[in-house]
Amino acid sequence: MAEGSLDIDRLRSKLGAEWEPRSYQIEREMIRRFARAIGDPNSLWQDGVIAPPTFILAIGFEQFVDEVMSLASFGTVLMGGTELEFYHPIRLDDVITVSFKLTSLRERQGKMGKMAFMTFDSTYKSQGQELVAKCRQMVIGY
Amino acid sequence: MEQLYYEDVTIGSEITPLVKQPTTRQLVMWAGAVGDYLPIHYDKDFARSRGLSGVIVHGQLVGAFLGQLMTDWIGEKGILKKLSCSYKGMNYPGEVLTFRGKVTKKYVEDGQRYVECSLWAENSKGEKTASGMAIVILHSRG
Numbered sequence: 001m002a003e004g005s006l007d008i009d010r011l012r013s014k015l016g017a018e019w020e021p022r023s024y025q026i027e028r029e030m031i032r033r034f035a036r037a038i039g040d041p042n043s044l045w046q047d048g049v050i051a052p053p054t055f056i057l058a059i060g061f062e063q064f065v066d067e068v069m070s071l072a073s074f075g076t077v078l079m080g081g082t083e084l085e086f087y088h089p090i091r092l093d094d095v096i097t098v099s100f101k102l103t104s105l106r107e108r109q110g111k112m113g114k115m116a117f118m119t120f121d122s123t124y125k126s127q128g129q130e131l132v133a134k135c136r137q138m139v140i141g142y
Numbered sequence: 143m144e145q146l147y148y149e150d151v152t153i154g155s156e157i158t159p160l161v162k163q164p165t166t167r168q169l170v171m172w173a174g175a176v177g178d179y180l181p182i183h184y185d186k187d188f189a190r191s192r193g194l195s196g197v198i199v200h201g202q203l204v205g206a207f208l209g210q211l212m213t214d215w216i217g218e219k220g221i222l223k224k225l226s227c228s229y230k231g232m233n234y235p236g237e238v239l240t241f242r243g244k245v246t247k248k249y250v251e252d253g254q255r256y257v258e259c260s261l262w263a264e265n266s267k268g269e270k271t272a273s274g275m276a277i278v279i280l281h282s283r284g
Contacts, residue, residue: 037175038203038207040206053225054210054225057205057206065177065180075191076180076181076188077180078182079201080229081228082202082227084226085223111193112192
């Protein structure tokens with residue numbers, strides 16, 4: 001990607017729009033794999049029934065990154081920060097629906113060309129439409 | 143796992159530190175567990191082409207380590223309500239990272255016992271590469 005070629009205007013047109021929600025069924029091995037990846041031996045999640053609170057970072061993240069990358073043909077994105085609020089623990093067999101929204105955007109010239117500083121807000125709801133968590137992510141694309 | 147109670151905590155109390163040394167293997171495990179396939183986390187040449195000095199640790203893995211710091215500390219009955227983390231510097235695989243925190247506030251609201259903490263991650267050079275905060279709910283011994 002050539003320097004400074006970010007299409008910020010296209011990105012700006014996505015501000016405030018909620019992406020189509022996606023649902024994910026939580027499987028035992030997703031929870032266990034997540035705990036192993038952190039190296040977290042807490043007995044609460046060893047049997048894959050209750051997920052660690054930060055497990056929400058895994059739900060829909062792959063699709064999130066794909067969509068963010070395609071918003072402005074970024075070379076890469078870096079995470080600048082994460083804010084999580086937890087309302088209910090996520091459990092095995094829950095069906096969690098995630099929706100993301102780009103809530104702020106500013107651009108800056110960096111040593112690698114134009115950089116976009118984006119804030120995304122997401123909500124996680126259970127099969128019973130109960131709010132289980134909220135997440136705000138600061139993402140830097142360049 | 144030991145159970146932490148509201149009465150055990152005073153302002154300034156230190157959270158039992160958590161030490162991690164994420165390897166490239168752990169980065170691959172995290173990538174698979176959350177679906178983060180950005181090549182800055184596994185392809186050294188690509189990472190350099192994006193201005194980084196090598197493959198970097200996923201910011202959100204650092205966030206998840208802070209989550210483990212908290213869930214280890216509060217025990218089975220404690221509830222993590224909020225966790226935020228700002229990624230201030232790059233972490234590289236092989237580095238020893240120490241996750242620390244301190245109690246900054248404790249209060250009772252609507253019958254719930256809340257404890258607020260400031261959190262950070264430091265590398266072996268003593269540099270704070272991430273900082274954040276957490277709010278937990280603890281039970282009373284009474």
